[in-house]
Amino acid sequence: MSREPERSAGLPAALVPLAGLALAFLLLPVLGLVVRAPWRSMPEVLSRPDVADALRLSLLCASLASVVCVVLGVPLAWLLARATFRGRSLLRALVTVPLVLPPVVGGVALFTALGRTGIVGRWLDQWFGITLPFTTAGVVVAEAFVAMPFLVISVEGALRGVDRRFEDAAATLGATRWYTFRRVTLPIVAPGVVAGAVLSWARALGEFGATITFAGNFPGTTRTMPVEVYLALQRDPAAAIALSLVLLVVSVGVLAVLRERWLGSRV
Amino acid sequence: MTRVVLLGTALVLLLSGGISCGGGPSDSSRPGSSANSSVLSGTVTVLAAASLTETFMALGEHFQREHPATRLQFSFAASSELASQIVNGAPADVFAAASSSTMHQVVVAGAVAGKPAVFARNRLQIAVPVDNPGDVTRLADFARRELAIALCAPEVPCGAAAVRALESAGIIPSVDTLEPDVKSALTKVELGEVDAALVYRTDVQAAGGRVTGIDFPQAVEAVNNYPIAVLADAPNPAAGRAFVALVTSSAGRRLLADAGFQQP
Incomplete structure (x- = not known):
């Protein structure tokens, strides 16, 4: 790659207009929401009990889903980054399938696995009387399904960047593998885990397709904000814009606070 | 879509x-x-x-x-x-x-x-899975809490019709999911994930033998x-x-x- 002529910012000038275009492309729709928002009827829309229900449910389910992602996703990321076995690269590709799968297809796939007549769900129902579809737990399952790859990819990348000499040093000092993982490896990759958790939380919060397919839509138990927005769009577009703004403000607010609190400026 | x-x-x-x-x-x-x-x-x-x-x-x-x-x-x-x-x-x-x-x-x-x-x-019909696991025979069964029930969302025409039919019958349904359109309500029946749904009789017919349709008298109250x-x-x-x-x-x-x- 040839060196660009010296410039104050060190940026090729040709990139600036394209970057500006990208910025406008990303921000204009958000601006549109703000401009078109029915500010006068906003208090009325926001005081509707079903809106509060949907927002509460969204935050609860997205948070539970990201907990599931961390608890199960970190070990999986560790397996992908550290274990050596045949078919590891194939496994890594399979883990990212929910990323490229259309969410509605993901919902149908969840039915075939965890639905009342699904290959695992059938036994959950017969042995324990647990049925996941159309329950709040089903929302968490659908959201975790689409969000977990974000966490796994993020943590796996962090694990690969760890200087193994720290772990070796811990081992020579007599630490067990589990102790080393907890007290040495995990603190080093913590920013990657937090970044992955935040990404998966954001993905879960906006999740629509898999949720409405697998968990259905019922106020109070499974109707999350994205579903509420989708239905409002058919009945009252202005209310849909108001609800979208609420979701936007809440998610950007939470992400900003987390970033401030946990990540400094690293993400 | x-x-x-x-x-x-x-x-x-x-x-x-x-x-x-x-x-x-x-x-x-x-x-x-x-x-x-x-x-x-x-x-x-x-x-x-x-x-x-x-x-x-x-x-x-x-x-x-x-x-x-x-x-x-x-x-x-x-x-x-x-x-x-x-x-x-x-x-x-x-x-x-x-x-x-x-x-x-x-x-x-x-x-x-x-x-x-x-x-x-068009008018509504009760759609149940072929093996009818919930033993649904009439509209009143929609009030049984132990069953998984799907209706169309009230924003959607089939949902509005379902509300009219249930109200005229004085039945308060125990609904598990309000589906975004009639075909997705039908799909939940086909997959066996719900015990019954209210869909159009034409949808039951179009599904061939994959679901069973049950007529109910209150359907005349909700003709679209x-x-x-x-x-x-x-x-x-x-x-x-x-x-x-x-x-x-x-x-x-x-x-x-x-x-x-x-x-x-």
């Missing part, structure tokens, strides 16, 4: 030179249509209620036979969703809704050319009218009018009746 392009059918018909009108049993139904079939061309976009999927696909094949230079494109979804797409400027030629009130939304927005015509009526109209901003209004003419022709009525729709 299902989007079906009947281009393949059009090509096959073109290649086989199948413009001759001897084959089909229903060709005699449109006197004078051959006069303008030569001028119709281009893409015709039809937005139609999800419950019309199978019938309109069949009508589409019929339309392509008559107007081989056209390319018919369908988009099937909940009428209310399609109505909001149209009001937001979706480029389409024809809108067929599953209720007068959803068509009314589009009319009020000034998006319809002329007056919508009602071409069919299906209006159709050419849109004001139709890119291809002539072909749109021809499609509406086909739907309201005797051939169209016969196809609709075969699918279980009632006459308007």
Whole structure:
């Protein structure tokens, strides 16, 4: 790659207009929401009990889903980054399938696995009387399904960047593998885990397709904000814009606070 | 949303030179249509209620036979969703809704050319999985809390009809999910994930043997009218009018009746 002529910012000038275009492309729709928002009827829309229900449910389910992602996703990321076995690269590709799968297809796939007549769900129902579809737990399952790859990819990348000499040093000092993982490896990759958790939380919060397919839509138990927005769009577009703004403000607010609190400026 | 392009059918018909009108049993139904079939061309976009999927696909094949230079494109979804797409400027030629009130939304927005015509009526039926795990036999079973029950969302015509039927029967249903359109309610029954749903009888018929339909007396309280109209901003209004003419022709009525729709 040839060196660009010296410039104050060190940026090729040709990139600036394209970057500006990208910025406008990303921000204009958000601006549109703000401009078109029915500010006068906003208090009325926001005081509707079903809106509060949907927002509460969204935050609860997205948070539970990201907990599931961390608890199960970190070990999986560790397996992908550290274990050596045949078919590891194939496994890594399979883990990212929910990323490229259309969410509605993901919902149908969840039915075939965890639905009342699904290959695992059938036994959950017969042995324990647990049925996941159309329950709040089903929302968490659908959201975790689409969000977990974000966490796994993020943590796996962090694990690969760890200087193994720290772990070796811990081992020579007599630490067990589990102790080393907890007290040495995990603190080093913590920013990657937090970044992955935040990404998966954001993905879960906006999740629509898999949720409405697998968990259905019922106020109070499974109707999350994205579903509420989708239905409002058919009945009252202005209310849909108001609800979208609420979701936007809440998610950007939470992400900003987390970033401030946990990540400094690293993400 | 299902989007079906009947281009393949059009090509096959073109290649086989199948413009001759001897084959089909229903060709005699449109006197004078051959006069303008030569001028119709281009893409015709039809937005139609999800419950019309199978019938309109069949009508589409019929339309392509008559107007081989056209390319018919369908988009099937909940009428209310399609109505909001149209009001937001979706480029389409024809809108067929599953209720007068959803068509009314589009009319009020000034998006319809002329007056919508009602071409069919439909009523609800209880759909249960073939093995009927919940032992559902009547509408009152929808109040049983131990069953998994799906209805259409009240925003959607089939959901509005379900509310009317249940209210007239004085039944408070124990609903588990409010589906975004009638086909997704039907799918939940087909998959065996719910014990019963309220869908149109035409959907039960279209599902073949994959679900069982149960009639209930209160269905007469919730009959939906299906209006159709050419849109004001139709890119291809002539072909749109021809499609509406086909739907309201005797051939169209016969196809609709075969699918279980009632006459308007």
